[in-house]
Amino acid sequence: xxxxxxxxxxxxxxxxxxxxxxxxxxxxxxxxxxxxxxxxxxxxxxxxxxxxxxxxxxxxxxxxxxxxxxxxxxxxxxxxxxxxxxxxxxxxxxxxxxxxxxxxxxxxxxxxxxxxxxxxxxxxxxxxxxxxxxxxxxxxxxxxxxxxxxxxxxxxxxxxxxxxxxxxxxxxxxxxxx
Amino acid sequence: xxxxxxxxxxxxxxxxxxxxxxxxxxxxxxxxxxxxxxxxxxxxxxxxxxxxxxxxxxxxxxxxxxxxxxxxxxxxxxxxxxxxxxxxxxxxxxxxxxxxxxxxxxxxxxxxxxxxxxxxxxxxxxxxxxxxxxxxxxxxxxxxxxxxxxxxxxxxxxxxxxxxxxxxxxxxxxxxxxxxxxxxxxxxxxxxxxxxxxxxxxxxxxxxxxxxxxxxxxxxxxxxxxxxxxxxxxxxxx
Numbered sequence: 001x002x003x004x005x006x007x008x009x010x011x012x013x014x015x016x017x018x019x020x021x022x023x024x025x026x027x028x029x030x031x032x033x034x035x036x037x038x039x040x041x042x043x044x045x046x047x048x049x050x051x052x053x054x055x056x057x058x059x060x061x062x063x064x065x066x067x068x069x070x071x072x073x074x075x076x077x078x079x080x081x082x083x084x085x086x087x088x089x090x091x092x093x094x095x096x097x098x099x100x101x102x103x104x105x106x107x108x109x110x111x112x113x114x115x116x117x118x119x120x121x122x123x124x125x126x127x128x129x130x131x132x133x134x135x136x137x138x139x140x141x142x143x144x145x146x147x148x149x150x151x152x153x154x155x156x157x158x159x160x161x162x163x164x165x166x167x168x169x170x171x172x173x174x175x176x177x178x
Numbered sequence: 179x180x181x182x183x184x185x186x187x188x189x190x191x192x193x194x195x196x197x198x199x200x201x202x203x204x205x206x207x208x209x210x211x212x213x214x215x216x217x218x219x220x221x222x223x224x225x226x227x228x229x230x231x232x233x234x235x236x237x238x239x240x241x242x243x244x245x246x247x248x249x250x251x252x253x254x255x256x257x258x259x260x261x262x263x264x265x266x267x268x269x270x271x272x273x274x275x276x277x278x279x280x281x282x283x284x285x286x287x288x289x290x291x292x293x294x295x296x297x298x299x300x301x302x303x304x305x306x307x308x309x310x311x312x313x314x315x316x317x318x319x320x321x322x323x324x325x326x327x328x329x330x331x332x333x334x335x336x337x338x339x340x341x342x343x344x345x346x347x348x349x350x351x352x353x354x355x356x357x358x359x360x361x362x363x364x365x366x367x368x369x370x371x372x373x374x375x376x377x378x379x380x381x382x383x384x385x386x387x388x389x390x391x392x393x394x395x396x397x398x399x400x401x402x403x404x405x406x407x408x409x410x411x412x413x414x415x416x
Contacts, residue, residue: 071360078360084337084369085359086346093348 037065045080052083059092068099096141104139106158106177108132113145115152119164124153127167131174138174184250199241199252200228210254211263211292213270213381214329215242218402219338225329227263227292230254238262260296267293268301273352274308275324276382282395283383289327290382306352315365319377319387321356326384328354332376339405344370356384375402 044061048054058077062069069092078088092098110116110125125142132138148154151163157173180195186203193202198221203210213225223240230241233251241254253259270276270289278284310323333345333356344367348357358367377385378397386395408414 074360084343084346086344086357086369089357089360090346090348094350 040065045077050080050082052081055081055083055088055091056095059088059095059098063098068102070100099139101139104132105137107139107141107156109141109143109146109156111144111146111148111152111154111156112142113149113152115149116145116154119152121153123167124155124165124170127170128174131171137178182246182248182250184246184248184252186252187254193246196245199230199239199244199246199250202246203241203252203254208254210241211295212242213288213292213327214331216331216335216379216399216402218406219331219334219379222330222334225327226266229259229262231256231259263292264296264298267296267298268303270327271298271301272303272305274306274310274326277324280392281325281383282386282390282392283325283397284393286393286396287383288381308352310355313364314388315363316370316372316388317365318372319364319374319385321364322384322386323355324384325382326356327382328356329381330356331379331381332356332385335375335379335402339402340371340373340375342369342371342373345376378402 041058041062045054045058048057055077058081059069062073062077066073074088074092075085077083078085081088092100108128110121110128112121112125125140128138128140132140143156146154146156146161148161148163151161153165155162155165155170155173157177162169162173181192182195182197183190183192184199184202185191186199186206186208189206189208191202191206193199200210200212200215200221210230211227213227214223215221215225215228221242223243226240228241229238230244231253232239232244233253238259241252267289271293276289278287278290281287284290308324312323313321328347330347333343333347336345337343344358345356348355348361358364359369364370374387377387378399378401380386380397383395404415
């Protein structure tokens with residue numbers, strides 16, 4: 001079990017970034033929605049007549065409701081849509097939008113677009129990988145160009161853009177959020 | 179069924195409408211290199227080794243997916259194609275850890291054969307040396323990710339012929355990896371029937387039978403045609 005989690009982590013680090021995942025997924029859900037999450041997911045599947053073709057839509061709904069896709073959830077979806085589990089995990093791991101691990105309290109998205117890459121964004125990813133390992137409050141993601149090349153290297157910390165980030169300033173930001 | 183006439187490497191050949199260039203060529207003894215194609219299952223054009231030049235078209239086409247057309251002039255072995263194929267095989271070697279000298283398939287490996295055919299004696303790109311696991315949890319078979327070239331033959335044969343769809347692909351790009359079920363160890367898979375078809379079709383030593391020493395593994399590449407013909411045409415051919 002441990003091994004494939006590791007593989008997924010690698011996949012998440014290297015996948016093509018979605019420029020705007022944070023605002024949508026990190027919004028706290030109203031209490032009424034939270035209690036009905038299983039029902040809402042069930043409804044999404046029944047709306048598509050439990051068709052296997054609706055896999056991506058259903059995964060989208062699950063991701064938005066729960067914030068991540070656990071193996072148990074993937075198994076349930078596979079069974080209900082009558083799909084092989086391997087295909088469900090294959091699709092979920094292919095798209096960067098889907099997260100297979102619960103997200104931390106904070107999110108750091110490092111831009112790896114050309115301008116940021118040239119300005120040393122890989123060094124920032126290294127710092128984050130070193131400091132925000134398993135059990136950390138901070139989820140680390142990468143993105144391919146967030147469209148702020150003038151600010152390179154750029155990092156999005158909890159939805160806020162940090163400009164011309166250095167290893168030192170990134171360290172200071174991590175210290176600040178704990 | 180209409181018949182199409184075309185020229186491949188200077189030979190006038192015929193194929194039926196819908197047949198691929200690859201199939202027509204191989205039926206007439208023109209061996210276009212391939213790693214992801216295997217007779218009996220669908221084609222995906224993943225390995226790009228069967229690329230051919232078609233006169234009048236700028237782009238190279240994967241012959242395993244291109245249907246024959248009337249009057250086509252196809253070249254399967256040009257200096258340009260050889261250069262591309264050589265680079266593709268070199269990239270495959272560099273991408274994972276293909277160490278023939280300690281591989282069970284040494285001497286019967288399709289990747290190794292192809293490299294020999296193309297005269298590859300060294301690799302010009304940097305080796306990646308990824309750290310990849312070996313799954314030996316299955317009772318009879320093993321999966322060595324270090325030898326996998328991501329051709330997806332195992333995935334397709336499991337889905338299309340065995341019908342279990344135990345295998346699929348995790349992730350994307352250079353981090354892709356073949357997984358069973360929900361990424362669990364192969365031995366823990368509920369859907370695997372242990373039929374061994376994936377092992378037989380695997381072109382390299384990525385899937386192998388346990389208990390074989392270096393160079394001892396031999397695979398049967400013809401059984402698939404036998405099974406598929408039997409299923410589709412109710413003919414049990416040799």
